[in-house]
Amino acid sequence: MMDIAVIIPCYNHAQTLERAVRSALQQSHVTQIVIVDDLSSDGSAACARGLCAADPRVQLDVLERNSGPGTARNRGVALANASHILFLDADDELVGDFAGLSARLFEQNPSLIVVKCEVEFFDPIKGYILPAYDPRHTSAILSSSCGMVMERSRFLHMGGFPQGAEFRGPMGGEDVAFMQAVMAHFQPIARVEQVGYRVWSRPGSHLDKFLALTRLNAAGSFEYVPDKARQIEADRVAVAVKHYLDNVALRLSSTLTNAQ
Known part of the structure; x- marks a missing residue:
């Protein structure tokens, strides 16, 4: 059976972390949930330890210094032991059984590298926002690594997310860079029409900005x-x-050359 590790970077999301983890635990084929705490100051690590104690599939790693979501995700993948990975933000949740659906698609089509699901966007005050007919809907999905299952080995070959200081400014950018690399090098990408991921919007979140x-x-x-x-x-x-994309292309080219 194909196994999937859910990677959850967390920075000051003590109030929503349990919801995220519970949604991951309800997925089939999920054998491991790796929470990487980015040196939170709100008790997120304590919350994570409680979740670890409640289910052996959940584990926690705390970074020594605040390093950003790219570094946290890379660390989570390094600790994962499953064949495939799924990224989940600590303030969002998985919907339905996206992991199980992805596993079936991978098993039916061995050439698949990435599966991406439909995403819904929810504001606790306004309700559902950013409907599918809004042109920003597709852009928001394709520029995010969340709601995606991919082979762990491919992630490692490309070198993971960028970790430079340039991506830690108000605009972020590590997700956009990563997804551009994925779409450039890891076709085919299967798109699942069913909603498998819910983004919770809040003041100051990437979606809100x-x-x-x-x-x-x-x-x-x-x-x-x-x-x-x-x-x-x-x-x-x-x-x-651009510098990151050039490096990814070079790494993948070197990997292919060595394989030959």
Whole structure:
């Protein structure tokens, strides 16, 4: 049976971590849940220890210093022992049995490398937001590593998420860079129509910032609200993304050459 490790980076999400872990425990084929605490200050690690005590599939690793979600995810994958990995943010949750559905797809099609599910976006005050007809919906899904199952070996070959300081600014960017690399090198990617992941929006979250910085336009697409300071930051991150993508391509090329 195919096994899946769920990787949960956590930074100050003590109030939502249990919900995330419970949703992962309800998935079939999940044999391991790795929580990586990014040196939280709100009791997240204590919450995680309680969850570890309640189920042997759950384990905790605490980083020595606050390092960002990319480093936390990379550490989680390094500790995982399953053949496949699934990323889950500590303030979100899995829906249905996305892990089990993904496992069946992988077993039916051995050439598959990545499976991505449909995502729903929920605001505790506004209710469901960012519907499928909003052009930002697809962009939000494809630019996030969450709601995705992939082979652990492929993740390791590409070198994981970028960890540079450039990706720790207000714009983030490590998810966007990672997903660009995945889509460039790891086709085919299967898209599952069923909702398998729920993003919870909150003030200051990546989704909240994304919606605040974008607007729909007359062409039926979306655009970023003009902002000089944001554009300077975006240009800086774009340079880091290109450097990361070049490194991934080089690593994968070297891996292929060695395999031959």
